[in-house]
Amino acid sequence: MTDISNSLSGALTRIAGEVDACFDAMLPVPDDARKRLIEAMRYAAIGGGKRVRPLLCVAVAEMFGVSRDVAVRVGCAIEAIHAYSLVHDDLPCMDDDDLRHGKPTAHRAFDVGTAVLAGDSLHALAFEILGAPDIVTDPVLRAELVMTLAGASGSAGMAGGQMMDIVAEEQSFDLPTVTRLQQLKTGALLGASVEMGAILGRVPVDARTPLRLYAHDIGLAFQIADDLLDHEGDEALAGKALRKDAKAGKATFVSLLGPERAREQAQALITQAIGHLAVYDHEADLLRALAQFVIERKK
Amino acid sequence: MTDISNSLSGALTRIAGEVDACFDAMLPVPDDARKRLIEAMRYAAIGGGKRVRPLLCVAVAEMFGVSRDVAVRVGCAIEAIHAYSLVHDDLPCMDDDDLRHGKPTAHRAFDVGTAVLAGDSLHALAFEILGAPDIVTDPVLRAELVMTLAGASGSAGMAGGQMMDIVAEEQSFDLPTVTRLQQLKTGALLGASVEMGAILGRVPVDARTPLRLYAHDIGLAFQIADDLLDHEGDEALAGKALRKDAKAGKATFVSLLGPERAREQAQALITQAIGHLAVYDHEADLLRALAQFVIERKK
Numbered sequence A, B: 001m002t003d004i005s006n007s008l009s010g011a012l013t014r015i016a017g018e019v020d021a022c023f024d025a026m027l028p029v030p031d032d033a034r035k036r037l038i039e040a041m042r043y044a045a046i047g048g049g050k051r052v053r054p055l056l057c058v059a060v061a062e063m064f065g066v067s068r069d070v071a072v073r074v075g076c077a078i079e080a081i082h083a084y085s086l087v088h089d090d091l092p093c094m095d096d097d098d099l100r101h102g103k104p105t106a107h108r109a110f111d112v113g114t115a116v117l118a119g120d121s122l123h124a125l126a127f128e129i130l131g132a133p134d135i136v137t138d139p140v141l142r143a144e145l146v147m148t149l150a151g152a153s154g155s156a157g158m159a160g161g162q163m164m165d166i167v168a169e170e171q172s173f174d175l176p177t178v179t180r181l182q183q184l185k186t187g188a189l190l191g192a193s194v195e196m197g198a199i200l201g202r203v204p205v206d207a208r209t210p211l212r213l214y215a216h217d218i219g220l221a222f223q224i225a226d227d228l229l230d231h232e233g234d235e236a237l238a239g240k241a242l243r244k245d246a247k248a249g250k251a252t253f254v255s256l257l258g259p260e261r262a263r264e265q266a267q268a269l270i271t272q273a274i275g276h277l278a279v280y281d282h283e284a285d286l287l288r289a290l291a292q293f294v295i296e297r298k299k
Helices: A002-026 A035-045 A052-063 A068-089 A112-131 A139-153 A158-167 A175-200 A209-232 A244-248 A253-257 A259-279 A282-296 B002-026 B035-045 B052-063 B068-089 B112-131 B139-153 B158-167 B175-200 B209-232 B244-248 B253-257 B259-279 B282-296
Strands: none
Touching: A002 A035, A002 A052, A002 A068, A002 A282, A035 A068, A035 A112, A035 B158, A052 A068, A052 A175, A052 A209, A052 A282, A068 A112, A068 A139, A068 A158, A068 A175, A068 B112, A112 A139, A112 B068, A112 B112, A112 B139, A112 B158, A139 A158, A139 A175, A139 B112, A139 B139, A158 A175, A158 B035, A158 B112, A175 A209, A175 A253, A209 A244, A209 A253, A209 A259, A209 A282, A244 A253, A253 A259, A259 A282, B002 B035, B002 B052, B002 B068, B002 B282, B035 B068, B035 B112, B052 B068, B052 B175, B052 B209, B052 B282, B068 B112, B068 B139, B068 B158, B068 B175, B112 B139, B139 B158, B139 B175, B158 B175, B175 B209, B175 B253, B209 B244, B209 B253, B209 B259, B209 B282, B244 B253, B253 B259, B259 B282
């Protein structure tokens, strides 16, 4: 696994630089009264995060010969949605967090109104990227990408999961409901990242099943790992407040399964995710390494 | 003008029913923990507002023989953006409004976190509608609609204008800056409504100029009328708090021009907007009536 791990580390560094460069180019700071908005968008989008979603999209797209430049731009659309969701989730009316990626949250660094608008503008930016004819030239693909990303981020996806997460503070969820919550809140966008790579690669719908199963499994494992980090992680390393779920009395994989079983479950899911990739040869090695990374990360 | 006014009144009633029916069908209330989110989306999207934007889209599309059903669905995508923007603009961190369309604002009827998420979900819904293959069947049109709507609603459009509006409380804007603010905050989405009707009607880009000029002029007139309503309107009729700009010390068309000159300016813009339509015959009568309505409305 050493070779794969090395190449994963290189791949993570590379995609981080590409995503930053892409946002930097798309968000020049204007010399007018919109300046604060664009600065807040840049603050939220540039220089933070593991960029797992763009890397998933690019890794899948490259398996099918898609130009890296195109895949990175599409990955940035996904990351714009992820970045907007973090800005809004951190708001005082939501999780009320002061720290994200080791620096003050957007509403702390700017103000709450600007943070709401910066989130909204990153949300729109995602679809500006996908709709632009100079990035993905085939409109059939553009339309399919839009449908996939919008569906994954709206009320039947990420935002729906976030609503369930708010309700989780008021109700005691059982394991199936927590699983559904996390599938929407985190899994939907991770799934869309893989799906959008496959769309770019013109993989026929019925040939996408292994990739979809892979995405489903790593999505759940990702969230179990998040719960474990929240339970036992290092705040300084994570760059955000931890132990919040327990304080809020929220049911999580860890509170329902205990840390040991949760850890076993995450590893079982990753083994299963890698199993789905058996139909592919070395071209899927990055996806295999990413699967393991998802549960071994420290932030 | 009586015939046109009568048909405008009928057209407004008809589009209101169609938009409500469309949102009702798209937003069934689920029997799970997402229930509150969907209820808040329905609360914000159904049964309120003049539906000027969908009507603009439908009126233009019908000039070029587009099926009404398709144009209404696309109009709902635009209205979803408008509805989300109102929910977010009303938040305590923004305009902090308690009343909208004569009923409590979404964050008052639900809670602030749910209102943020309902806005986000309506935002995503707009692109779910535009990306869906069963509504606009030609992907070329879908991609162009997405690009137009995303561009009009993001940092270079509506959200950028809203940012300027926040800054307007801190700085003294002159007339060109207020004009730019309003062009972004209100004009961009009204312009997109007309543009998207033209896209559906497959109007070549260079033949869209009269429609774009029309949209530009009614957009500014719409906002001057809004400033006049804020200055001298009836709160009960408007269904929202008025006199807010003066209290916040914000520069508006009325504060900069005075009510009389503002009124003349709005009428001049409408005359000019109708002038741009001279290239069309009776098929543009609804657009002509809508232009006049924009400055005569009482809410």
